[in-house]
Amino acid sequence: MRTPTAVGFLDADCFYVSAERVRDSxxxxxxxxxxxxxxACVIARSYEMKGAGVDVAMPVWEARAICPEGIYVKRDFRWYEVLSRAMLGVVRDISARVEYYSIDEFFFAVGPMPGLSFQETAExxxxxxxxxxxxxxxVGIARTRTLAKLLAKSAKPEGARAMLGRDGETALLADRPxxxxxxxxxxxxxxxxxxxxLTCLDLARADRRLVRDLLTATGEALWWELNGEAVQPIRPERVAHKTLSRGGSFGESTLDPIILYAWLVRNLERLIEELEYHGVRAGRLTVWVGYKDGQSGVGQANxxxxxxRFDLLLxxxxxxxRAAWVPRVPAARMQVIAEHLVPRGRAQIGLFDDPESAARAEAVARLKREINLRHGRFALRSAATLPLAAIYKDNANGYDIxxxxxxGCF
Amino acid sequence: MCAGITLAWSELPTELIGRHNLHRIALERGGEKEVRFLFRDRRPRLPIWRDGRLQVVRWGNGRGQSRFLPRTGWTWQSTIDEGGWRNSGAIPVDIPATLGLERGIWYRVRQGIRGLLVPDERGIAVVYMICEPASHYYQVMTRSDRMPVLIQERI
Structure with missing residues (x-):
């Protein structure tokens, strides 16, 4: 007899805080x-701080006012990755098909453990x-990814629930927006x-064609999933990136175009690392700048x-x-996005490329890579980043989520 | 600058708590008792490790108890390095702390903070917290341009 399988979803409870607590009781x-x-901002908070009303992305100054007893710690993504991969290892011991969805979330195919029910398996x-x-x-175990995730989210924190019957699903869906x-x-x-x-159940009971009209094929897939048909597979391998980007908040906003340029170069150097890692080249570049007053600016070029290559991309x-820059408005964040990605080996060669200058640029890039590999990330970097000396000095900024x-996702 | 620290109640010897009436400045956070040492207290004090013993001594000279010591609770690391405390009888000490407080922000301190212990003209031990220019992170978090010198830690 075939062992029945379902979809499991595992989600760490306030992961960054839990990770800090692992090493600091x-x-x-x-x-x-x-x-x-x-x-500048709270990126994760414990349930105790959440209970006081502190939200994710809240500026620390607002959080301080509503939770004066709160304790603040600095993020450490190197440590969070260690624990994330340890969790991944445990899930892989349990299941042969595991999707590393995010740093603290995993989907996996799961059957009941020997002698246990699905509920006991979740526990x-x-x-x-x-x-x-x-x-x-x-942990949530259900018939589809969407149901497993909804179930787990409804059971947080420290929950473990398995639900494979329609009656339970109906109650769950009716209860969730x-x-x-x-x-x-x-x-x-x-x-x-x-x-x-308005509710998940409303969506599950809506006409499928209407859902497709309103939410396209993506919405239709969700409709099937809510009705217990697993149409979204578990992906043990990450799907190839369509875009790659690097950027984020500046911490302190800036009016200074020199500092803005320094952030551009920093983000570009990080993006190039990523392009090299994935073995692709960018066919289009977008620079997005977010301003403190809420507006944003975009510049894009093919x-x-x-x-x-650094020189060509810069x-x-x-x-x-220049197109994204709004003078006299403090800029707060930036993203540099590479699109139209082409595998390195299949990239077209330019008709007017000077082979000598290309070889020289390749040699410089190689040397930069080797030096940074030996002496630490960003040990050798563009001098345009000098205004950000304080950012580079802080080791925590050398490794991000x-x-x-x-x-699979952020 | 760092305006206070906490130390877990469990880390303080009972004898020290009794002698210095530390129960008066004890509070609870997350179900755990802690002692808060604040510069704004009527009698600002700090715990220090000296000769392998935990002691509680006066924090700085904010109320002008001494005519000779600087009327503050902090001293720059650079002042010490430049010999500003030479011939004062000052010795470096460690200030144990579990949390630091700056402009209402409590932040985790793993080991403690560097301090400088000096005698005043009556021979009473006074500790100054040693500070340095704030790191970018500390500056953004607290909006302060100086931070305490943490023991084997950089935030």
């Missing part, structure tokens, strides 16, 4: 916030992670509103020939920044 049961954006997985990694997690589904946020939820689709990025590779 002093933080247990206290209101703790992990700060990102160079110390056993939760206990195993806690025992072997020290992180508190919630449609926005609880990953992929349905503001704009999509608004489109559903005139049709009185490259004559796809490239991963030549394109510079006018993009996006540097944790292999996961």
């Amino acid at each position: 002093f933080l247990m049961k206290k209101p703790v916030g992990v700060l990102g954006n160079q110390g 056993a997985i939760r206990a195993k992670i806690l025992a072997e990694v020290g992180v508190s997690v919630t 449609v926005t609880a589904i990953t992929g349905i946020a503001g704009r999509r939820a608004k489109r559903l509103l005139p049709w009185n689709i 490259l004559a020939v796809p490239a991963d 030549d394109v990025a510079r006018p993009c920044l 996006c540097d944790v590779r292999g996961k």
